[in-house]
Amino acid sequence: MLMTQVRHWDFFVLSILVVMHLANFSTTDKMAKLLAGKFGVITVSFKSSLGSNVKLSDLFSFFKGGGSGLGRAICNRLAEHGAKLIVVDKFPKSAEDVCAKLPAPTEGKHVPFVCDVAHMSEVKKLFEFASKQHSTPPNVVVNSAGIIRDAEVLKMTEEQWDEVLNINLRGTFLVTQIFARAAVASNTPQSIINIASIIGKMGAAERVNYAASKSGVIGFSKSTAAALARTSVRVNSLLPGYIISPMTDGIEDKRLVLNECFVLNEFKEVMLFTYSPFITCSFQLLKAACEKIPMGRMGKPEEIADAVLYLASDLSSYVTGTALEVAGGLGM
Known part of the structure; x- marks a missing residue:
């Protein structure tokens, strides 16, 4: 068994999870509330489930979307091992709720922001706040920006295009630039993990703006990795496939099927978003979707969390410029 210990680093992870546009559903408000994104910051010492002992002590992470689905899985993975979080959100109550539900750190407390x-003006404030919390630049930055405003190319508005590109790609650029610049200037080891999507590789006819933004994240990550390869900064992207989550509290008439895939029977239409907090559909549609995945099932948030931990630790110290697919073989 490979034994690895990461030095006492200050880790900052910024993730922005998928916010879904559910205009086609009569229960839009209910679902939007359940899928509301959150992000926060974390410090941690933990034993990874990757099969190696990985210690990340004195670790800080930014996280949006930490209250549900994939974000919750990653936040919990870190927080349960002593992580201290600054939970950041556009909505104060959302950030406060996330802080309240996470395991308390051994020292200090989780703080909303x-x-x-x-x-950029707000990213600068975030950077200033983080700098006051810690004296050195972050060792890990995870950008997981993602909103969806679905439309085919002939029907898409400029507003739909701009909104998705601004959040998914511009946000990744702004955060990467400001934190990487500080790391390079101080020669601080830093791993930047940009969450893209398998759709960024495969494309999606009804999700042109989202596919373009996630393709951009992949290209941006490779280009930035090349530019910074001789510095202390590594840059990689992570491409999740279809991810299922048990974050179905408050939704009635649910049952567990197909390798922990939840079917929410009050909805008749399918939402199969790559890198989504959760998936709802009929049994038949869900089964058909799973059959398209070579491994025959949806992924679990914890499986994405493990991939993030790998790229965050020195287990991946010789890895930069890669696009790591965690999609059950989808797209190969």
Whole structure:
């Protein structure tokens, strides 16, 4: 068994999870509330489930979307091992709720912070706040920006295009630039993990703006990795496939099927978003979707969390410029 210990680093992870546009559903408000994104910051010492002992002590992470689905899985993975979080959200109550539900750190407490990373002025405030919390630049930055405003190319509005590109791609650029610049200037080891999507590789006819934004994240990550390869900064992207989550509290008439895939029977239409907090559909549609995945099932948030831990630790110290697919073989 490979034994690895990461030095006492200050880790900052910024993730922005998928916010879904559910205009086609009569229960839009209910679902939107359940899928509301959150992000926060974390410090941690933990034993990874990757099969190696990985210690990340004195670790800080930014996280949006930490209250549900994939974000919750990653936040919990870190927080349960002593992580201290600054939970950041556009909505104060959302950030506060996340802080309250996470395991308490051994020292200090989880702190909420309000920010919209699509705007440089707010990213600067976030950076200043983080700098006051810790004296050195972050060792890990995870950008997981993602909103969906679905439309085919002939029907898409400029507003739909701009909104998705601004959050998903511009936000990733702004956060990467400001934190990487500080790491390079101080020669601080840093791993930047940009969450893209398998759709960024495969494309999606009804999701042109989202596919373009996630393709951009992949290209941006490779280009930035090349530019910074001789510095202390590594840059990689992570491409999740279809991810299922048990974050179905408050939704009635649910049952567990197909390798922990939840079917929410009050909805008749399918939502199969790559890198989505959760998936709802009929049994038949869900089964058909799973059959398209070579491994025959949806992924679990914890499986994405393990991939993030790998790229965050020195287990991946010789890895930069890669696009790691965690999609059950989808797209190969």
